[in-house]
Amino acid sequence: MATASKYEVLADAVLRGVGGESNVASVTHCATRLRFTLKDRDKADKAAVEATRGVITVVESGGQFQVVIGNTVNNVYEALVAKHDIKAGDAVQGGLLAKAIDLITSIFTPFLWVLAGTGLLKALLAVWVKLQPEAAANSTYAILYVAGDALFQFLPMLLAVTAAKKFKANVYTSLAIAGALIYSATIAVIPNADGVSVTLQGFAGGDQLTFIGIPVIMVSYLSAVIPTILAVYAQAKLEHLLTRVLPEAIRNFVTPMLVVAIIVPLTFLVIGPVSDWVGTGLSNGVNWLWGLSPVIGGALMGAFWQVFVIFGVHWSFVPAMIQDLSTQGYSLLTGPLFAAVLAQGAAAAAVFVKTRNKELKEVAGPAAISGILAGITEPAIYGVTLRLKRPFVYGVIGGAIGGAIAAAGGSAAEGFVLPGLITLTSTINIGSFAMQLLGTGLAVVIAFVLTMVLGFKDLPSTAEAVAEPEDAGEVASEAVAVTAPAIGTVVPLDAVPDKVFSSGAMGAGLAVVPAVGEAFAPVSGELVTVMPHAFGIRTDTGLEVLVHVGLDTVELKGRHFTAAVAQGARVRAGDLLTQFDLAAIEAAGYNPITVMIVTNNGPYSAVVPVATGDIAKGEVALDLVG
Incomplete structure (x- = not known):
């Protein structure tokens, strides 16, 4: 029997999280994310999908359930549609904007990378001509130019x-x-x-x-x-x-x-x-608006472009950009985008330099490179800057200032490219290239310096997190012992009658058949996810734990649950998360088994279940090995 590829494993896990084949009306993808149109949103478990290894985050926008994967999204998409009976790229539900964005992504995405690649070739040829003007009469240049321009023509x-x-x-x-x-x-x-x-x-x-x-x-x-x-x-x-x-x-x-x-x-x-x-x-x-105030136009595009990316509405600008390219050979809308993109990459780079948290460093480094060089900023946004909040704002500030300067110089990309450092040369022939370099360079410096100087709320370093108990006190003891999520009888994770949990794809852990309708925080930290039936907690060491009450209880839409906490609040181990009516849940046909999974090990190398049989509130359920 052939071993499933990592893309197939990820595709299967995401599909389970969105409610299975029967809940998917259609799916398509763009440069970095799978875009699902679901028949019943309530059957999708956003927390479970976000906790899946290989998923950066989940965005719900334009009537779509968008799962951000990153550069390998095409591989995951192909594995998804090849193995499962799912319609690809059907019409999305929602308003006019949602349908317009779905139409644009469905039509342009299949050849996006080829279009961007040939655009990059033209950008490199532009550098050649600038360095050697006589190259324009060279037959080698002519052939390469045809190769780069033919697709767009x-x-x-x-x-x-x-x-x-x-x-x-x-x-x-x-x-x-x-x-x-x-x-x-x-x-x-x-x-x-x-x-x-x-x-x-x-x-x-x-x-x-x-x-x-x-x-x-x-x-x-x-x-x-x-x-x-x-x-x-x-x-x-x-x-x-x-x-x-x-x-x-x-x-x-x-x-x-x-x-x-x-x-x-x-x-x-x-x-x-x-x-x-x-x-x-x-x-x-x-062009008229740019003529009135290119500075304001550039500042707005530079500031909000990454916000548009977050909500997936940046695609709505593509037709206007390509129309400009076809009629005048460039689009003024593209000039400020280099500052916006590279500023977020620079903010992520500063986090890489400044943070003392090993896990965050491992995410920030590659994310910064991807954003700065290739113009793919989703890993930087969702994994670093937006997660820490302040660096994202610093990137927006840098993008606004840099975008205004680039637009003031009339800068624009000559072809269809993804704005990044290696495609910056596509602006060499339109407007002032010096102003583009100044604006983009200043955006990078502003984002980097603000992140370094004003800082952000860092996660504690790995060294501090695993310090000896006499040095770390209470924090260390809380970090290495994960307590019971409920009062009842412990069940091994592989015995949970749900493949999403039992397969271990989401992480290691255990489950409790509850004897009392209460769920408790197993660790101290920040509540990053709060749903009536599911709670995600991130500790100061980067450890992330999911407590999920019941199987398929998302379909109850909050009935029979009374949450005791709010998202963003901090809890201590043992605090009450929610109360639930055991009898009513079972009478509605749902299994109330409470699952606890470590979705991110943080600084620890292994998760070891230690509890068996009956377990009480506050008893140790899992041990973490450093």
């Missing part, structure tokens, strides 16, 4: 594939439509530098271009986003209609013939011109 072909999957259209018919938009003869029918339109090949020159007598306003479809997506959407609707009305004997070849014959002219006559008008309006609007 022929973006409609990629959009045709992903949009067809999203709208459930025939992908090959979509490619035929997109191909007509960028066909060599069509490309020639665009206004030249003098404003004179060149006609289609074979069309008698000089006359107005028409289709069955209707004038055609031809626009450029190279890199076209909105026209392609709308054309494929119209195709899907027409295909569904023709499937219902055409006889089966002729459907297979007549449908694509009619669709292409109708949708291509419709795009040239209506969809293209209207889309171009809307897209150009958006682009002109951004």
Whole structure:
């Protein structure tokens, strides 16, 4: 029997946490997170998912249950959809914004990394030309430039594939439509530098271009986003209609013939011109606002970009950015983003230098590198800066100041890139590169210095956490002994009738069959998760313990539970967490067994269950080995 890969193990654990296959309406992914549309949100256990090894955090936004994985999200996604019967990328429930973001992520995500990679190639070529201007006439440069620019030029072909999957259209018919938009003869029918339109090949020159007598306003479809997506959407609707009305004997070849014959002219006559008008309006609007006050615009984008990332709404800016790239070759919205991204990476780097906590150091170092070099800041945000609060604010301050300076210089990325240090050269030809360097550099310095000087509430160092009892006193004794979460009878974790817990995927621990309807804090620390039935506690040493009352009791929606604590409060070992009605829970068909799991060992190397049989409040249940 083949051993499951780490991605399959993680995918299985996440799927259990969101309520299983039957609770997933659809799933897609973006650059760093799995985006679930759930049938019943109450069946998902957010605390359990967040406690899963390999999961950075969970964000609920735009009608989606978003599980942040990081750079390996594509591997986990592929393992998820390959092994389980789950729809990929279906429409999300929620408002207009939620549906718009889902549409954008579904269409752009499959080729995002390729688009970013070819954009990086163009950025490196820009450096080459700056250092050696004569390289622009070099055939080697020309070939590499074609390699980096071709994908963006022929973006409609990629959009045709992903949009067809999203709208459930025939992908090959979509490619035929997109191909007509960028066909060599069509490309020639665009206004030249003098404003004179060149006609289609074979069309008698000089006359107005028409289709069955209707004038055609031809626009450029190279890199076209909105026209392609709308054309494929119209195709899907027409295909569904023709499937219902055409006889089966002729459907297979007549449908694509009619669709292409109708949708291509419709795009040239209506969809293209209207889309171009809307897209150009958006682009002109951004330029107009930037013209009024680039400093304010840059400051806002620099300050709030990482906030947008947290809520997953940064995707809503993608169409406007690509529209700008296709019409003018750059987007002013991208200029301030380098300061915003690198500032968060710098704040994480400062935490790496300043913290004395070994576990936090191990997270902050790689997170800082990922954020600064590659522009992927989710590990830095969720694992370091937002967790510590103040460093995130310092990063926002740095991003605002740096973004304002970059925007004041008219800086912008020349291609579609993920803003990071290695793609900074994509701004070399647009606006003032010196102002971009000054703004981004200052953002990095501000975030780093503020984090180092003003500091943050650090976790105690590992050395302090494992000090001998005579040196550490009460803190050390609390840290190495985890007490009973309830009064009752101890059950080994592998005997719990729930695979999420019994498999040990979430961590080591044990369970108690409660004799009294009360659950207690097994350690002293901060309550980082409080639900009616589940409580997560983080100690000052970084140890994290989950107390989960009952199996599937999330479905009770708080009925029969009376929480005695609030999220963010501090508790001491033995404090009451919640009271619950044992009889009512059992009468509702739920098992009230109370599970206790160490989801993060902190400075300790092993968790050893020591309690057996009956256990009372305050008795040691687990030993932690340093």
